[in-house]
Amino acid sequence: MQICIFGAGAVGGYLAARLARAGKNVSLIARGAHLQAIRSQGLRLQTPAEDFVVHPTASDDPAALGPQDVVILSAKTPALPGIARSIAPLIHPETALVFAVNGIFWFYAHGFRPGGLGPDTRRLDPDQTLENLIGADKALGMVIYSPNTVVAPGHVQNARAQGDRFILGEARQGAKARALKVASALAGAELDVRMDPDIRRAMWTKLTLNVASSPICCLTGQTAKAAFANPEIRCLAQGLITETLAIARAHGFELDIDPEQQSSAEKTDHKPSMLQDLELGRPMEIDSQLLILKDFARQLDQPTPTLDIILPLLVQRARQAGAYPLEPEMAGT
Numbered sequence: 302m303q304i305c306i307f308g309a310g311a312v313g314g315y316l317a318a319r320l321a322r323a324g325k326n327v328s329l330i331a332r333g334a335h336l337q338a339i340r341s342q343g344l345r346l347q348t349p350a351e352d353f354v355v356h357p358t359a360s361d362d363p364a365a366l367g368p369q370d371v372v373i374l375s376a377k378t379p380a381l382p383g384i385a386r387s388i389a390p391l392i393h394p395e396t397a398l399v400f401a402v403n404g405i406f407w408f409y410a411h412g413f414r415p416g417g418l419g420p421d422t423r424r425l426d427p428d429q430t431l432e433n434l435i436g437a438d439k440a441l442g443m444v445i446y447s448p449n450t451v452v453a454p455g456h457v458q459n460a461r462a463q464g465d466r467f468i469l470g471e472a473r474q475g476a477k478a479r480a481l482k483v484a485s486a487l488a489g490a491e492l493d494v495r496m497d498p499d500i501r502r503a504m505w506t507k508l509t510l511n512v513a514s515s516p517i518c519c520l521t522g523q524t525a526k527a528a529f530a531n532p533e534i535r536c537l538a539q540g541l542i543t544e545t546l547a548i549a550r551a552h553g554f555e556l557d558i559d560p561e562q563q564s565s566a567e568k569t570d571h572k573p574s575m576l577q578d579l580e581l582g583r584p585m586e587i588d589s590q591l592l593i594l595k596d597f598a599r600q601l602d603q604p605t606p607t608l609d610i611i612l613p614l615l616v617q618r619a620r621q622a623g624a625y626p627l628e629p630e631m632a633g634t
């Protein structure tokens with residue numbers, strides 16, 4: 302099985318390091334100083350429990366790697382259309398394309414109409430680049446519980462001693478052939494990969510973490526552990542989680558999540574990936590993690606009073622850092 306990690310940054314680097322150490326046939330698409338470092342010194346993964354270096358093949362040119370059985374795309378969502386435009390050399394008719402990202406998957410609405418009403422997901426693939434160049438039939442989603450940071454070129458740090466896990470499911474409701482193939486490709490690499498035929502439910506569950514930690518950590522400049530130690534901020538986090546649970550419920554997903562417990566779930570000193578992007582002035586996932594929630598809510602006339610306060614502040618902060626476009630966002634904030 303040929304596995305390629307496209308976007309071998311924090312999460313992709315974590316996966317690539319574990320797969321390479323297990324002797325899997327894994328290659329990476331990376332770029333810039335990170336690529337140079339991986340080529341010259343290898344890819345280093347440091348966790349609270351271990352620290353090791355692997356030497357997988359790495360390139361910035363998909364044509365140099367050729368067709369793959371599994372491609373894991375683990376870049377920030379604003380980068381996905383650009384990746385789709387360059388990915389053709391990695392794909393053969395049976396390739397499984399795994400979107401290992403936070404937020405609402407771009408393929409969310411594909412073939413899925415709870416209650417007959419399909420949510421409007423245009424914000425996630427506005428030019429339909431992903432739909433046209435990849436297509437939901439080949440796509441899988443991966444929900445990630447693994448806090449990682451690229452701390453220097455070629456060097457990924459993981460903040461959790463144990464408990465990292467990756468949930469995998471196909472975009473197409475009821476399909477499982479590709480998911481089985483990916484799970485078997487990833488097996489035996491010290492990765493806790495679980496298959497879930499209802500990947501949208503797993504996605505909503507994870508989003509109830511990001512909906513609070515992403516904006517609050519960006520606005521405070523702190524980790525979730527530090528920011529949520531303040532009871533008033535924890536209360537704000539619970540408001541965001543409660544609104545997200547209501548949106549999920551209205552769209553057909555009743556989640557058994559207690560906002561109070563969920564707002565205390567983050568116990569590591571990890572800076573959320575959105576805060577990492579803000580600090581580096583890199584495109585932030587505000588559309589796919591947050592603004593899309595307002596689209597979903599508006600479609601069913603649901604109020605989102607807490608999101609309505611937080612999101613304009615976050616967008617303003619992101620624009621000031623050059624990490625979000627200046628033009629008005631599609632559905633306003």
Ligand SMILES: NC(=O)C1=CN([C@@H]2O[C@H](COP(=O)(O)OP(=O)(O)OC[C@H]3O[C@@H](n4cnc5c(N)ncnc54)[C@H](OP(=O)(O)O)[C@@H]3O)[C@@H](O)[C@H]2O)C=CC1
Nearest residue numbers: 308310311312313332375376380402403445447448449574
């Ligand atoms: N980091 C974390 O702890 C977690 C992240 N996630 C989610 O996982 C996904 C990936 O996040 P994360 O790993 O943090 O992201 P990173 O930014 O660390 O890594 C993405 C990598 O993709 C590279 N990339 C982007 N576009 C291209 C391209 N066209 N060609 C080559 N390389 C490219 C980036 O390069 P460059 O830097 O040059 O742009 C970067 O190295 C996100 O959806 C995030 O929300 C989920 C759980 C935890």
Ligand SMILES: CC(C)(CO)C(=O)C(=O)O
Nearest residue numbers: 447448510514573574575
């Ligand atoms: C690990 C976690 C949950 C932290 O918020 C995350 O998803 C991220 O960093 O984007």
